[in-house]
Amino acid sequence: MKTTAVFPGSFDPFTLGHQAIVEKALLLFDELAIAVGVNAGKQSLFTVDERVQSIKDVFKGDARVRVEPYEGLTVDYCKKAGATHMVRGLRTVADFEQERLMAQANKLMLPSVETVFLLASPEQTFISSTVVRDVLKSGGDASNFLPEIKP
Amino acid sequence: MKTTAVFPGSFDPFTLGHQAIVEKALLLFDELAIAVGVNAGKQSLFTVDERVQSIKDVFKGDARVRVEPYEGLTVDYCKKAGATHMVRGLRTVADFEQERLMAQANKLMLPSVETVFLLASPEQTFISSTVVRDVLKSGGDASNFLPEIKP
Amino acid sequence: MKTTAVFPGSFDPFTLGHQAIVEKALLLFDELAIAVGVNAGKQSLFTVDERVQSIKDVFKGDARVRVEPYEGLTVDYCKKAGATHMVRGLRTVADFEQERLMAQANKLMLPSVETVFLLASPEQTFISSTVVRDVLKSGGDASNFLPEIKP
Amino acid sequence: MKTTAVFPGSFDPFTLGHQAIVEKALLLFDELAIAVGVNAGKQSLFTVDERVQSIKDVFKGDARVRVEPYEGLTVDYCKKAGATHMVRGLRTVADFEQERLMAQANKLMLPSVETVFLLASPEQTFISSTVVRDVLKSGGDASNFLPEIKP
Amino acid sequence: MKTTAVFPGSFDPFTLGHQAIVEKALLLFDELAIAVGVNAGKQSLFTVDERVQSIKDVFKGDARVRVEPYEGLTVDYCKKAGATHMVRGLRTVADFEQERLMAQANKLMLPSVETVFLLASPEQTFISSTVVRDVLKSGGDASNFLPEIKP
Amino acid sequence: MKTTAVFPGSFDPFTLGHQAIVEKALLLFDELAIAVGVNAGKQSLFTVDERVQSIKDVFKGDARVRVEPYEGLTVDYCKKAGATHMVRGLRTVADFEQERLMAQANKLMLPSVETVFLLASPEQTFISSTVVRDVLKSGGDASNFLPEIKP
Numbered sequence: 067m068k069t070t071a072v073f074p075g076s077f078d079p080f081t082l083g084h085q086a087i088v089e090k091a092l093l094l095f096d097e098l099a100i101a102v103g104v105n106a107g108k109q110s111l112f113t114v115d116e117r118v119q120s121i122k123d124v125f126k127g128d129a130r131v132r133v134e135p136y137e138g139l140t141v142d143y144c145k146k147a148g149a150t151h152m153v154r155g156l157r158t159v160a161d162f163e164q165e166r167l168m169a170q171a172n173k174l175m176l177p178s179v180e181t182v183f184l185l186a187s188p189e190q191t192f193i194s195s196t197v198v199r200d201v202l203k204s205g206g207d208a209s210n211f212l213p214e215i216k217p
Numbered sequence: 218m219k220t221t222a223v224f225p226g227s228f229d230p231f232t233l234g235h236q237a238i239v240e241k242a243l244l245l246f247d248e249l250a251i252a253v254g255v256n257a258g259k260q261s262l263f264t265v266d267e268r269v270q271s272i273k274d275v276f277k278g279d280a281r282v283r284v285e286p287y288e289g290l291t292v293d294y295c296k297k298a299g300a301t302h303m304v305r306g307l308r309t310v311a312d313f314e315q316e317r318l319m320a321q322a323n324k325l326m327l328p329s330v331e332t333v334f335l336l337a338s339p340e341q342t343f344i345s346s347t348v349v350r351d352v353l354k355s356g357g358d359a360s361n362f363l364p365e366i367k368p
Numbered sequence: 369m370k371t372t373a374v375f376p377g378s379f380d381p382f383t384l385g386h387q388a389i390v391e392k393a394l395l396l397f398d399e400l401a402i403a404v405g406v407n408a409g410k411q412s413l414f415t416v417d418e419r420v421q422s423i424k425d426v427f428k429g430d431a432r433v434r435v436e437p438y439e440g441l442t443v444d445y446c447k448k449a450g451a452t453h454m455v456r457g458l459r460t461v462a463d464f465e466q467e468r469l470m471a472q473a474n475k476l477m478l479p480s481v482e483t484v485f486l487l488a489s490p491e492q493t494f495i496s497s498t499v500v501r502d503v504l505k506s507g508g509d510a511s512n513f514l515p516e517i518k519p
Numbered sequence: 520m521k522t523t524a525v526f527p528g529s530f531d532p533f534t535l536g537h538q539a540i541v542e543k544a545l546l547l548f549d550e551l552a553i554a555v556g557v558n559a560g561k562q563s564l565f566t567v568d569e570r571v572q573s574i575k576d577v578f579k580g581d582a583r584v585r586v587e588p589y590e591g592l593t594v595d596y597c598k599k600a601g602a603t604h605m606v607r608g609l610r611t612v613a614d615f616e617q618e619r620l621m622a623q624a625n626k627l628m629l630p631s632v633e634t635v636f637l638l639a640s641p642e643q644t645f646i647s648s649t650v651v652r653d654v655l656k657s658g659g660d661a662s663n664f665l666p667e668i669k670p
Numbered sequence: 671m672k673t674t675a676v677f678p679g680s681f682d683p684f685t686l687g688h689q690a691i692v693e694k695a696l697l698l699f700d701e702l703a704i705a706v707g708v709n710a711g712k713q714s715l716f717t718v719d720e721r722v723q724s725i726k727d728v729f730k731g732d733a734r735v736r737v738e739p740y741e742g743l744t745v746d747y748c749k750k751a752g753a754t755h756m757v758r759g760l761r762t763v764a765d766f767e768q769e770r771l772m773a774q775a776n777k778l779m780l781p782s783v784e785t786v787f788l789l790a791s792p793e794q795t796f797i798s799s800t801v802v803r804d805v806l807k808s809g810g811d812a813s814n815f816l817p818e819i820k821p
Numbered sequence: 822m823k824t825t826a827v828f829p830g831s832f833d834p835f836t837l838g839h840q841a842i843v844e845k846a847l848l849l850f851d852e853l854a855i856a857v858g859v860n861a862g863k864q865s866l867f868t869v870d871e872r873v874q875s876i877k878d879v880f881k882g883d884a885r886v887r888v889e890p891y892e893g894l895t896v897d898y899c900k901k902a903g904a905t906h907m908v909r910g911l912r913t914v915a916d917f918e919q920e921r922l923m924a925q926a927n928k929l930m931l932p933s934v935e936t937v938f939l940l941a942s943p944e945q946t947f948i949s950s951t952v953v954r955d956v957l958k959s960g961g962d963a964s965n966f967l968p969e970i971k972p
Contacts, residue, residue, distance in 0.1 A: 159914050188943050188944050188945075188946055188947060189943050189944045191943055191946075192943060
């Protein structure tokens with residue numbers, strides 16, 4: 067059976083930690099849809115178009131990966147994308163509890179899609195979009211936290 | 218000694234999980250006051266009147282239950298309501314830590330009222346007002362998460 | 369409806385923290401059975417008879433409290449004791465998770481009995497039977513952790 | 520690329536929760552090796568042969584599943600089994616932290632094998648081998664916690 | 671080697687819990703800089719000038735303590751202040767996880783500064799600026815949570 | 822004031838993670854006593870003499886460090902050693918909760934000694950004596966987890 071996973075997030079911005087999760091997911095699923103959430107109620111640092119484009123730049127040339135914006139419920143995007151799985155990275159206990167609640171609520175709404183969890187690497191555990199935004203807003207250098215763009 | 222418990226919350230909206238806590242509390246206390254918090258600083262999906270009314274609809278006919286809006290500190294409402302206890306539901310570790318801090322601060326401010334904790338059922342652990350609001354805002358079907366209204 | 373709660377534990381030994389939970393429980397339940405577990409597989413510091421007797425000494429004269437040893441499943445003891453509730457103290461996140469699992473398993477085996485959780489006081493949170501046993505084994509003074517016996 | 524996952528555990532005994540993890544894993548991996556750990560230092564309720572046989576009985580007829588005992592490091596078994604992944608179930612925060620440490624230590628020792636985490640269902644979260652052993656030792660009925668054997 | 675620690679926070683307001691951390695830090699470091707964060711994106715109850723002044727009032731006469739506002743990254747303030755360490759208080763598991771992420775990100779950006787953690791006292795664990803703000807906003811009495819000002 | 826910290830543990834064996842904590846502690850305290858606990862009730866992999874000697878080998882030539890075995894309560898050793906502080910490493914949430922309980926109980930028994938917490942580095946978070954013992958018992962190579970001995 068072909069597997070298609072959705073990796074949903076706001077990716078504001080997409081970090082080295084996210085990139086590592088994608089790379090691990092590609093050893094597990096036939097196709098991966100990176101779904102960039104548009105959250106009307108939340109102020110983002112980067113526009114959804116900037117976020118989508120920067121992720122496309124990281125994985126360009128890899129036909130298994132597509133990058134798309136989405137609005138509304140993640141389960142609705144999963145249906146549209148023909149997903150068999152969702153994939154999420156786990157860094158902390160707080161992540162885990164939040165993700166467990168979301169996965170169980172999603173499972174009730176869309177029983178055909180199972181959530182699969184992958185771990186951040188130890189040396190990337192502390193990298194989060196929140197930290198990167200704080201660094202960028204203060205005019206700091208965030209290159210240690212962000213993917214290198216292939217030329 | 219007659220026991221009167223206050224069950225405080227924002228109930229935006231009141232979920233199946235909240236209903237289960239109330240039903241368990243009614244096996245423990247003589248009277249239960251469901252106290253619907255008005256938080257001036259926070260945007261709610263439902264007005265406080267809508268929230269109070271919908272909870273009244275769930276428990277109509279049960280003389281042990283009253284439903285009231287309140288502003289300000291929960292301990293001040295408890296004093297006014299003649300409470301002997303507060304009751305709270307626990308779902309997650311994050312809930313527990315937050316609730317422990319609140320209960321201990323409340324105890325310092327109002328030593329005569331003790332907080333009692335009840336558990337969500339396993340199959341309702343993932344139901345939260347936040348999840349329900351997300352579903353409703355996206356035009357989804359939240360009926361799996363909400364109480365049936367008695368006709 | 370008369371409420372009867374079982375407070376199960378190994379109480380090896382019964383600490384100031386346990387005493388506080390009992391006192392809070394007596395404001396909530398009509399009767400309380402303190403059930404002292406006999407765990408064949410675990411080495412205890414005090415015999416079950418010593419543990420039962422020392423708890424009886426703390427609550428002597430209070431007709432609402434009985435203290436009994438038990439073997440086997442806690443739910444079986446609850447049935448025998450005519451319990452409507454179980455009561456447990458919560459100190460830490462680790463406690464909470466362990467207690468949630470136990471309460472949910474017990475609920476599946478004996479649906480008529482609900483578990484109610486009470487908090488340790490902030491200044492007693494760090495008191496545990498394990499700490500007291502360590503102090504006693506090293507010949508230290510554990511009186512700060514233990515109930516005063518009424519003369 | 521063919522994926523082969525190892526699901527290691529002591530499975531003393533194999534519960535409904537373990538069965539659900541296996542079923543979810545079979546939607547993700549081409550082959551699954553259930554590896555039953557022999558822990559010389561720990562007393563088990565069932566012999567390793569009993570545990571292996573009872574798991575074989577659950578999945579008999581499914582050629583993708585093999586069940587084997589192992590001793591020593593899990594990473595050494597993974598090498599021998601040609602594993603591309605390990606799979607583990609997550610129930611609680613305590614599980615998560617323990618599993619993260621193990622997965623990171625295993626990754627250092629065997630970088631080619633990634634650990635994938637799946638969630639227990641909400642209504643199975645409280646099922647653990649420890650609970651089942653307690654029930655069985657007390658002569659209770661554990662059938663609610665155990666897989667049905669196909670005739 | 672002379673040690674200089676930075677104790678960063680928003681201190682909105684500075685509580686008894688913060689005061690206890692400072693007093694413990696003064697037994698450990700030669701100098702302490704209390705750094706009051708100016709967060710442009712967040713509404714505060716007290717202005718940064720009020721917060722700085724009220725902390726100065728608490729420690730006036732102690733030449734080892736200085737109190738300063740700062741904007742931008744904490745690591746940049748640490749560089750400017752000649753810090754050898756950062757100091758943070760830990761109350762809850764949620765604190766710990768958040769602090770660990772911050773400390774690890776800060777360490778990557780400024781390897782010469784190590785974060786040191788001190789514990790709140792048990793009877794102050796539940797005191798947080800958030801609780802104090804809630805009490806003050808509701809017109810309650812927060813004096814149990816705040817330092818006494820030396821006349 | 823001269824500061825003397827005690828770093829207590831069973832160190833069975835002393836890992837790279839322990840070594841990092843010692844190195845961080847030496848930037849904070851004037852003297853450090855590494856106290857190797859003798860736990861009569863627990864089976865250890867290495868004898869207390871082997872553990873003391875291997876730690877001495879790591880820090881030989883550093884006059885600020887002494888390594889000693891101890892029996893009984895850690896607070897009693899601290900008194901004997903003239904300690905002003907205890908130092909402990911934190912890796913996980915489970916560590917944190919356990920350490921908080923211990924530190925608070927110790928503080929009640931010996932108020933003059935404060936516990937200070939330092940973090941493991943991200944890439945050493947998963948290193949524990951337990952993992953090392955498992956590797957060694959299975960005949961594996963644990964050199965990635967252990968300090969290099971200075972020749």
